[in-house]
Amino acid sequence: MHINPHLFILPRTPGQIVWDYRSHKQFELNLEYSTRLAQLIDNPESFDTLNIIDTQFLNTGILTTSIQNTNVWGWDELSKIFHIGTKNIPCEYTPQNIYEWSRHYLDHCNDVLTSSAPDTNFVHRPTSELISLPAPAGLPADSLADALVKRKTCRSFTGAAVSLGDISTLLYLSLGYLKEREDDIDETVAEGLTARRSSPSGGGLNACEGFLHVQNVSGLEPGLYAYHPADHALSFVSTLPTSPLGQLLCGQHFINNLPVGLFITARFDKLWWKYQHSRAYRMAYVEAGHISQTFQLVATALGLGTWLTGALTDDQVETLLGLEDSAEQPLFFVGCGLSDGQAMCKELKALLNEGPPQ
Incomplete structure (x- = not known):
């Protein structure tokens, strides 16, 4: 058993967020789940098929059964997380022709316009002539x-x-x-x-x-x-x-x-x-x-x-x-x-x- 190499963890009291940045999935873990994940990170071979937490980790992709190849990356992990994490915009459906795209884009714009646009005034500028x-x-x-x-x-x-x-x-x-x-x-x-x-x-x-x-x-x-x-x-x-x-x-x-x-x-x-x-x-x-x-x-x-x-x-x-x-x-x-x-x-x-x- 192996830990998914495309994870990062954000502490968010009272738990923590585990983010699979390649597949754009987030999981919120309580103390019990966080503790078990720490144990598996320390020793993935301690995976227990009878432990419901372990099987949930496997089913969600936090754990994998095989080593995943990762690209050689010459910078630090932060830039890698950003680049991979902003690839392949997740969408429920990809338009198959120009007519579908037109309808999809129009619906998106109409949905955006239901909320107030950001203030065009420069709210952070000092007031001066x-x-x-x-x-x-x-x-x-x-x-x-x-x-x-x-x-x-x-x-x-x-x-x-x-x-x-x-x-x-x-x-x-x-x-x-x-x-x-x-x-x-x-x-x-x-x-x-x-x-x-x-x-x-x-x-x-x-x-x-x-x-x-x-x-x-x-x-x-x-x-x-x-x-x-x-x-x-x-x-x-x-x-x-x-x-x-x-x-x-x-x-x-x-x-x-x-x-x-x-x-x-x-x-x-x-x-x-x-x-x-x-x-x-x-x-x-x-x-x-x-x-x-x-x-x-x-x-x-x-x-x-x-x-x-x-x-x-x-x-x-x-x-x-x-x-x-x-x-x-x-x-x-x-x-x-x-x-x-x-x-x-x-x-x-x-x-x-x-x-x-x-």
């Missing part, structure tokens, strides 16, 4: 191909100021609700889900938001600002911390003089509302990636170098943005500014030029 941004500028008609070719990750910036006009264009084309697409809506779109961005969003929820980290932008005081896409405006959130930017980004201090950056956050409550399965957590990162790439391409078309990272000191960033214990969480950071285009900072290049230690 909106700072209107100038009208976004257009980009050259042939800029997309050039931007795709020229986009690169830079780690050396001059620190020179970025214009407020460029910031306006960056935010509008990355996170703004595009006025150019207001006619791209018909009666099939539910109220509150009509806003359209340049990047795709799961379920049209626009779950991602942005906080601007400003060190040197003409016309803006240094600080943290929340972007309001419906108004194409900013609101002041907080002053910059005394520690350098690199401290918020896991010690990447080559970026300390970056004039402006964007913390991309996700409103998990929006995703929970429409997609109750945790696979939607994957979609939060996919959406953040779309927005990051759009930001970089626009910045490149504006003649700015870009840099991005997923290495955040999350607790510090959450505190700085006022998102502690919130359903909105930071996922990613992307920044831009005038750059010499170097992929490595000069300090790292110097070390490389020294050669290996003798």
Whole structure:
């Protein structure tokens, strides 16, 4: 007899939850069952066919009669649990044709709409006066191909100021609700889900938001600002911390003089509302990636170098943005500014030029 290798246990007084994350099954165990499971984990050969608890464990898959092959996994168990646990969305029935899918999807949407949608207002934002941004500028008609070719990750910036006009264009084309697409809506779109961005969003929820980290932008005081896409405006959130930017980004201090950056956050409550399965957590990162790439391409078309990272000191960033214990969480950071285009900072290049230690 063997213990199912795809289990994890959550303590939930007065019992514990055993979760088979591969088959998406949960079992709540009282003290008697928990004690017996601990004994079987210690010695699976103590399985007793006359013990009703043991046979229940076998019938539910907590125990198996054969060793199950598990894939080699190079990271820790937490990432493995997440990846396997969000595979194969459980559903009672898979539509067999486009007509069945249409009915199934419509029923799902109607069911979702019976509950109140998440508040579209930024409930966690400090109340401050909106700072209107100038009208976004257009980009050259042939800029997309050039931007795709020229986009690169830079780690050396001059620190020179970025214009407020460029910031306006960056935010509008990355996170703004595009006025150019207001006619791209018909009666099939539910109220509150009509806003359209340049990047795709799961379920049209626009779950991602942005906080601007400003060190040197003409016309803006240094600080943290929340972007309001419906108004194409900013609101002041907080002053910059005394520690350098690199401290918020896991010690990447080559970026300390970056004039402006964007913390991309996700409103998990929006995703929970429409997609109750945790696979939607994957979609939060996919959406953040779309927005990051759009930001970089626009910045490149504006003649700015870009840099991005997923290495955040999350607790510090959450505190700085006022998102502690919130359903909105930071996922990613992307920044831009005038750059010499170097992929490595000069300090790292110097070390490389020294050669290996003798």
